[in-house]
Every structure is written in structure tokens, then in C-alpha cells.
Amino acid sequence: MTVAYTSQHFKQEAKAALVEPNLQRALDRTTTLLQGRRAEAYRAYAEFETTRDAGSAIKDHVLCHLDHYLEAFERNAVAAGCQVHWAATAEEACRIVVDLCQQANAKTVTRVKSMLGEEIGLPEALDEAGFDRVETDLAEHINQLAGDRPSHIVIPALHKTQEQVAELFAQHHGHGRVIEEVGELVQSARLVLREKYFAADVGISGANFLVADTGAVCTVTNEGNAELTMQLPRVQIVTAGIEKLVPSLDHAGVLLRLLARSALGMEITQYTTFLTGARRPGDRDGPEAMHIVLVDAGRTDILADEIRSILKCIRCAACINHCPVYSQIGGHAYGGIYQGPMGSVLTPAMASLAQAKDLPHACTLNGRCVEVCPVKIPLTDLMRTLRERTWREQLVDRPTRFGLGLWAAVAKRPALYRFTTRWAIRALKLWSRGRGAIRFLPFAGAFTASRDLPAPEGGTFMDRYRRGER
Amino acid sequence: MSEHRARILGRVRQALGGERASADAIGREAAALIPDLAAVRPSFEGEAVLDRFLAKATSEKVTATAERLVARDLPTAVQRYVESNQLASEIACALPAELMTLDWSAFTLKHVIDRNEPVALTFAEAGIAETGTLVFPSSPMVPTLFNFLPLHHLVVLRARSIVPYMEDVWRRFDTAPLPRSLNLVTGTSGTADIEGKNVRGAHGPRFMRIFLLEDAG
Numbered sequence: 020m021t022v023a024y025t026s027q028h029f030k031q032e033a034k035a036a037l038v039e040p041n042l043q044r045a046l047d048r049t050t051t052l053l054q055g056r057r058a059e060a061y062r063a064y065a066e067f068e069t070t071r072d073a074g075s076a077i078k079d080h081v082l083c084h085l086d087h088y089l090e091a092f093e094r095n096a097v098a099a100g101c102q103v104h105w106a107a108t109a110e111e112a113c114r115i116v117v118d119l120c121q122q123a124n125a126k127t128v129t130r131v132k133s134m135l136g137e138e139i140g141l142p143e144a145l146d147e148a149g150f151d152r153v154e155t156d157l158a159e160h161i162n163q164l165a166g167d168r169p170s171h172i173v174i175p176a177l178h179k180t181q182e183q184v185a186e187l188f189a190q191h192h193g194h195g196r197v198i199e200e201v202g203e204l205v206q207s208a209r210l211v212l213r214e215k216y217f218a219a220d221v222g223i224s225g226a227n228f229l230v231a232d233t234g235a236v237c238t239v240t241n242e243g244n245a246e247l248t249m250q251l252p253r254v255q256i257v258t259a260g261i262e263k264l265v266p267s268l269d270h271a272g273v274l275l276r277l278l279a280r281s282a283l284g285m286e287i288t289q290y291t292t293f294l295t296g297a298r299r300p301g302d303r304d305g306p307e308a309m310h311i312v313l314v315d316a317g318r319t320d321i322l323a324d325e326i327r328s329i330l331k332c333i334r335c336a337a338c339i340n341h342c343p344v345y346s347q348i349g350g351h352a353y354g355g356i357y358q359g360p361m362g363s364v365l366t367p368a369m370a371s372l373a374q375a376k377d378l379p380h381a382c383t384l385n386g387r388c389v390e391v392c393p394v395k396i397p398l399t400d401l402m403r404t405l406r407e408r409t410w411r412e413q414l415v416d417r418p419t420r421f422g423l424g425l426w427a428a429v430a431k432r433p434a435l436y437r438f439t440t441r442w443a444i445r446a447l448k449l450w451s452r453g454r455g456a457i458r459f460l461p462f463a464g465a466f467t468a469s470r471d472l473p474a475p476e477g478g479t480f481m482d483r484y485r486r487g488e489r
Numbered sequence: 490m491s492e493h494r495a496r497i498l499g500r501v502r503q504a505l506g507g508e509r510a511s512a513d514a515i516g517r518e519a520a521a522l523i524p525d526l527a528a529v530r531p532s533f534e535g536e537a538v539l540d541r542f543l544a545k546a547t548s549e550k551v552t553a554t555a556e557r558l559v560a561r562d563l564p565t566a567v568q569r570y571v572e573s574n575q576l577a578s579e580i581a582c583a584l585p586a587e588l589m590t591l592d593w594s595a596f597t598l599k600h601v602i603d604r605n606e607p608v609a610l611t612f613a614e615a616g617i618a619e620t621g622t623l624v625f626p627s628s629p630m631v632p633t634l635f636n637f638l639p640l641h642h643l644v645v646l647r648a649r650s651i652v653p654y655m656e657d658v659w660r661r662f663d664t665a666p667l668p669r670s671l672n673l674v675t676g677t678s679g680t681a682d683i684e685g686k687n688v689r690g691a692h693g694p695r696f697m698r699i700f701l702l703e704d705a706g
Contacts, residue, residue: 045684052685063531070529076522084515086501091512099666105494157691158682174682181684205680205688212692217604233667243678243693246637250670261497266519268659273529275655283681285550286531287620290693291673299669301629315497323504 022109022140026354026366026375033381036348037469045180046349053174053340056284057391064280074277075395077270078331081262082322088231088264089313095234100296101309109139109316116141116223116256117148119310123254125150125220131238131245132156133225134172134334135260138356138369139316141223153215155244157208164191170350172357173282173336178349212244222248222306226259227333228274229311232267235295236311239278239288246292255297255306261313262330268293274333277393281335317369326401329364331394338388338398344381353378360388360398367405376414379405437481444475530654531619538618539701542651545621546699551676552689553621553697557648560702561591567610567643568595570698576641581609583635584645588612602638609639613674615658616651622675623699624658626668633670642677642694648703 025032036042061067081088093103106112120128128150130136142163145152154163158176162169164187169175176184181201188207189197198204224245228237236257238245249255265271279285298305321330339345339359350358355366355375363378379402388398409415415423429436451457451474459467466472477483502509510518523529533541546553558566571578582598602609611631613623623644627633636642652658655673678693689695 049685066529066531073523073529080518080522083505084510084518085505086498086509087512087515089498089501105491105497107493107496107500111493155692156682157680161682174685176682179683181686184683201683201686202688204683205691209690209692213604216692233662235667235671241679241681242691243637244691246633246672247692250633250637261501266516266522268662269523269526269656270519272655272659273523276530286545287622287673287675289675289677289679291622291675293667293671294669295667295671296669302627302669303629303632304634305627305669313497315493315500319497319500319504322501327504 022138022143022356024355024366024370024374026370026378029352029354029375029377029381032352032354033348034469036352039349041180041183042178042349045178046346048180049174049177050340050346053283053336057281057337057340058284060280060284060286064276064286067280070273070276071393071395073273074333074393075331077265077273078333078394079328081264081266082327082330085261085264085322088266089261091231092229092234092264093313095232096236096296096311097234099234100299101234101311104310104312105315106312107315109314112139112258112312112314112316113141113144115312116258117144119254119256120145120148120150120221123221123308125254127151127153127215127218128221128223129153129155129215129219129248129252130159131222131224131240131248132159132169132175133223133258134169134356135225135258135314135316136223137169139258139314141258153212153219155212155216155242155248156240157205157242157244160208160212161187164188168351169356170358171336171339172334172361178351216247216251219248219252221254221256222250222252223256223258224249226257226263226311227278228265228271229259229263230266230268230271230293231264233293233295235268235293237271237275237291237293239275239291241283241285241289243290246290249292249294249306250304253306254308254310255294256310256312257294258312258314261315261318274394278333278335281333281337281391281393321368324368325404326364326368328396329361329368329401331396332361332365333394334361335393337391337393338396341387341391343383343385343387360402361396364398364401364405372405372408372412373414376409379403379409437479440479441482444479447472447475450474526654526656530656533618533653538651538653539648541618541653542616542621543701545618546616546623546676548621551621552679553676553699555699555701557701557703560588560704563588563645563700563702564591564593564595566700570641570643571596571608574641574696576608580643581606581635581639583609583611583631585612585630588645602632602635604638606639608641608643609635610643610645611635613644613646614650616646617653617655617658617673618651619654620675622655622673625672625674627670627672628668633672636672636674637678637693639694640690641696641698643698643700645700645702648701 171177456471680691
């Protein structure tokens with residue numbers, strides 16, 4: 020089972036998103052809030068830059084010695100009583116999880132939000148196998164009721180307004196009331212989901228970190244749903260990407276400090292849990308069996324590629340929250356599981372470059388994502404790499420190729436370039452009729468349909484340079 | 490399965506290429522990544538560990554409340570909390586043996602927990618001053634669910650077990666194995682999933698009260 024990517028429709032979806040009033044309201048309310056919270060958290064953390072350097076170096080180190088850490092983790096997790104499974108593909112990962120659920124005679128399966136789970140199509144595979152799948156993360160619960168995909172990797176229902184959530188709960192929570200207060204909405208979900216935790220036979224989560232030297236699985240949540248999902252059922256299954264390893268608890272500590280601040284502006288999430296094996300003799304709770312599925316699903320291809328550094332990503336979403344493109348179009352337009360800058364690099368790698376070719380091009384290269392990335396992933400460089408690849412692989416459409424070819428021909432001849440740009444500026448100034456912005460331009464209708472082009476001021480760069488404006 | 494294992498490890502080695510470093514060399518490199526822990530964690534020099542813990546635990550973002558007392562006053566303090574919140578005197582309890590010898594006659598203490606338990610009283614092995622965090626390692630004495638199911642989570646913590654940083658907790662496991670479940674809990678269960686608005690009591694406790702025991706010794 021793999022996820023059906025729809026990134027080939029990016030342009031249409033983005034256009035539709037720009038005029039969807041609920042989405043625009045939800046995006047505006049949330050991204051601004053998250054940017055502010057992050058900035059505040061780092062103002063109070065003088066050690067941010069050194070921590071960031073360390074975090075980045077830890078992730079580089081782990082990728083360089085990934086084989087060593089995978090084997091060490093497996094050895095220690097098995098010694099702690101876990102069963103470790105390996106899945107080279109998404110299909111294999113889903114097959115392992117479904118088999119384990121069937122072996123446990125499971126009816127109800129609870130899940131903690133995991134982007135890897137979404138990526139490999141695990142929700143769909145569980146549904147297809149006939150299990151009663153229950154998403155316990157509040158946002159994923161909302162998405163499950165609405166039949167939506169996550170639109171943000173940390174706040175998956177970011178695209179929904181409070182009013183829309185109220186309507187969903189009225190319809191699905193069995194009380195029929197449209198609740199206006201956000202606290203009461205949360206309480207309504209708490210009551211419904213509490214029953215499900217106890218009904219579950221299997222609990223499935225992802226992992227934020229896999230600690231190699233102890234075999235521990237680290238999860239972070241604020242809701243406490245990971246703990247109830249992982250402690251109550253008889254069988255516990257963790258699905259984790261092979262890049263999630265850290266050498267030791269000390270290394271996890273560095274990344275935990277970065278993750279909570281970058282994602283939500285918190286010093287630490289409310290719940291940080293390290294799980295090491297199944298129920299031990301004398302324990303009064305905990306699962307009878309703990310399974311860990313280590314998933315490749317394209318990661319070793321990325322490891323061998325120039326875009327390897329995207330595997331350092333700790334899924335904090337800071338790049339997404341600071342992306343001017345995401346904040347206009349939201350997450351669904353990207354047509355995959357990951358959004359914003361990190362999604363624009365990952366989705367072409369996971370689907371195909373041909374299908375997701377528009378994603379790396381839908382970037383203003385303003386570099387805010389690079390500034391906020393806690394593990395220093397050069398996201399704009401990676402997007403440039405992918406852009407070049409779309410060019411080389413003939414994936415750029417004909418008018419664009421023609422236009423770029425024309426520009427290159429002119430740009431390579433300095434005298435012609437200066438002459439052309441000088442006249443182009445004059446023409447654009449005339450066309451703007453002194454309004455400072457151009458609302459429509461022949462041959463650039465696609466650009467001006469949703470944005471204004473600033474009218475040029477004061478001549479070409481070379482003219483101004485010569486006039487001594489330096 | 491082993492076929493997939495070999496395939497993944499083979500592809501990793503192929504992608505990385507070259508001679509693979511020895512485990513010792515990798516270990517040395519890993520240790521060198523954090524030469525100085527002080528450089529990668531917030532400094533609160535000059536601030537007493539206890540004061541920092543209380544300030545963080547009761548901050549707006551963490552939302553616990555706390556009171557300082559000596560052990561023999563614990564039952565009365567718990568009773569005051571229970572009464573002022575109009576809760577029943579039957580509470581789920583998982584305290585270490587030495588605290589069970591106190592006078593709990595005002596309560597019916599039970600050692601199992603229901604799915605919608607109103608109150609649970611548990612014991613934290615340590616506190617972390619950096620973030621106002623409580624540390625709960627699972628054990629036969631301390632079931633994990635007592636910390637996650639109740640609406641009101643009452644936590645007993647000894648002042649002397651508050652450490653500055655999470656790494657101070659990790660040091661305990663340099664020689665001992667990790668517990669099955671090591672839970673670092675920082676305040677009450679929260680969510681910001683609806684329009685980023687902070688709401689408490691998402692799945693876990695909505696209220697947390699810390700009873701900080703300051704007995705000498």
C-alpha cells in the first residue's frame with residue numbers, strides 16, 4: 020500500500036487554495052502564532068546557536084555511520100525484549116504491521132500520529148484489512164472524521180477552523196451539539212477517545228528518536244495520547260524511519276531541546292517518553308509484546324543522493340511555519356504527506372520528480388526556512404539541486420524552456436542585455452501608469468493573476484551603478 | 490525479514506561507500522559531538538535549583554501548582570486539595586512504602602485505577618529544574634497509567650531529588666538499565682490542535698498539583 024500522491028496537480032490546487040476562505044483564515048491564525056512562539060522561545064535560549072551546531076553535527080554523524088547505529092539499536096532493543104523487523108519498502112512495512120495485528124487477533128487498533136505511518140499508507144492498509152482504526156491525536160481524530168489528509172506535520176488539522184471542527188464533532192460524537200468553546204470541543208474528543216484506548220488490542224506509534232546505545236524508543240507529545248496508546252493495548256508496534264537514530268540519551272537531549280522550541284515554542288513537550296521493551300516481571304501495566312519496524316521506503320536512495328541532508332530533518336515544521344508559500348496555500352496543495360520546504364524536497368524524492376516537479380519551483384528562495392532549521396538543512400540549495408534536475412531531465416514545460424533560452428541568449432551578450440533591460444524597464448513603467456504595481460502583463464498572466472508585479476523604479480542596475488548609487 | 494534487513498544494510502553501506510569505521514572510532518566521534526554539555530543547554534547560574542524548578546513547573550506554559558511541606562503533613566495537604574476541589578476521598582494511590590506509613594485514615598486509597606479516575610496520587614523519582622519536569626520510571630511499584638489516566642494528578646516529589654538538567658537523570662542509567670517506560674512529564678496534558686489555541690486536559694490530566702517534601706536528610 021502506498022500513498023497516492025497528487026503533486027502533479029500542484030498548480031491547480033494552489034490556485035484553489037488561495038481563494039478558499041476557511042483555509043485562508045485558519046492559515047493566517049495559526050502560522051503567525053507559531054512564528055511568534057518560536058521566536059520567543061529562542062530569545063530566552065542564549066545557547067541556541069551552539070545547540071543548533073551540535074544538533075546538526077549529531078544528525079550528520081548518524082547518517083555517516085547509519086549501518087553501525089542500525090545494528091547497535093537492533094542489538095540493544097532485542098536485548099531489552101523487543102522484536103525488531105525490517106522493511107525495505109512501504110508495502111513491506113504495512114504488511115508486517117497488518118500481520119502483527121492479525122496475529123494478535125486485533126479488532127480495534129489505536130494510532131498515535133506518525134508522519135512515517137502516513138507516508139507508508141498505514142492508515143489505509145489497516146482500514147483495508149478491516150480493523151477498527153482509531154486516530155488518537157486530536158488533529159488526526161479531526162482529519163479521520165473529515166476524511167482529510169494531514170495538512171501540516173505537527174498540527175495536521177491546521178486547515179480546519181474551530182467552527183468546522185465544532186460541526187464535525189456535532190455530527191460524529193453522538194451529542195449533536197455545535198460546541199462554541201474550544202475547551203469543550205477538546206473535552207468532547209477526550210470522552211470519545213478514552214473509551215477507544217481501553218477497547219484497543221494493538222497500539223501503533225512512530226518514533227521521534229531511536230536511542231542506539233539502549234534500544235529505547237523516544238516519543239514526544241503534548242496530549243498524552245502516545246502514552247495511553249502505548250501502555251494500554253496488549254501489543255505495541257512502533258514504525259520508524261531508519262534515519263531516526265541517535266547515539267545516546269545525551270544526543271537525544273540536544274535534539275529534544277531544539278525540537279520543542281522549533282515546533283511549538285516550548286522548552287520541552289509535556290510528555291517525553293522512552294520505551295524500552297515490553298512488560299517486565301512484576302509490572303502491573305504495559306504491553307505484552309513490543310515490536311519495532313525499521314522502515315527504509317526510499318531513505319537509502321536519498322542517502323546515496325545529493326539531497327542526503329534532508330534525512331537530518333527532525334520534523335519540527337519550523338520551515339513550514341515560516342514559508343511564505345505555505346502560509347498562502349496550506350498543506351494539501353503539495354499533494355503528499357510533507358509540506359512546505361521540507362516537503363518540496365522530500366515529496367519529489369518519495370513520489371517521483373516528474374510527478375512533483377512543480378514543488379521545488381514553488382519557492383521564492385527567500386531562505387527563511389534555512390534560517391530557522393534547527394539542524395541546518397540547506398533547504399534552498401536542495402531545491403536548486405532539484406530545479407536543475409527537472410531542467411536536465413526535460414521536465415520543464417516548453418514555454419518556460421523557450422523563455423529561459425531566450426533570456427540566456429540575451430544575458431550572455433552584455434550590450435544586448437543592457438539595451439533590452441533599459442527598454443523593458445521603460446515599457447513596464449509606462450504600462451504601470453504610475454501606480455507602482457502592475458496588475459496585468461501580457462504573456463505573464465499566470466503570474467499576475469494572483470499577485471501584482473512591482474513596477475520598476477530608477478533604471479537598470481548597471482545605469483544606477485554608473486551614476487554612483489553604490 | 491532477514492532478506493529486507495540485508496537489503497537495507499547493504500544499500501546503506503553502498504550509499505556511504507568506502508571503509509567503515511570501527512565501533513570504537515564511531516564512539517569517540519559521537520562523544521566529541523557534545524564536548525561541553527553547558528554549551529547546549531540553558532544556563533541558570535545563580536538561580537537555586539529548587540527555585541528554578543518551582544518557577545518552571547508553575548509557569549503559564551506548564552500549569553502545575555505546587556506547595557512546600559514536610560512529609561508528615563502530606564495527608565492533610567492532600568485532603569485540603571481534594572476538599573477544595575470537591576473530589577471524593579477515594580483516590581488511586583501509588584506511593585512508595587515509606588510514605589504509606591503516614592496517617593491516610595481520611596482516605597480510601599485504592600491501588601488500581603479506573604478509566605475515568607478523578608484523582609491519582611503518585612511519586613516522582615526526580616524533578617528537572619531546567620524545565621519543571623517530573624520523572625516517572627515504571628516499576629512493579631509504580632504503574633505507568635496512574636500518571637496518565639486521572640483528571641487531577643497529585644505528585645509527591647522530594648526536594649532533594651530535584652536535579653538541574655535531564656542529563657543528570659540520564660547518568661543514573663549509565664550503569665543501570667532503562668526502565669520499561671521512562672516518562673518525563675512537564676505539567677498537564679495539552680493540545681494546540683484547534684487553531685493553535687492552548688487547551689488543557691486533552692487526553693491526560695487537566696490539573697497537576699506537586700507536593701514538594703522538604704524534610705531534612
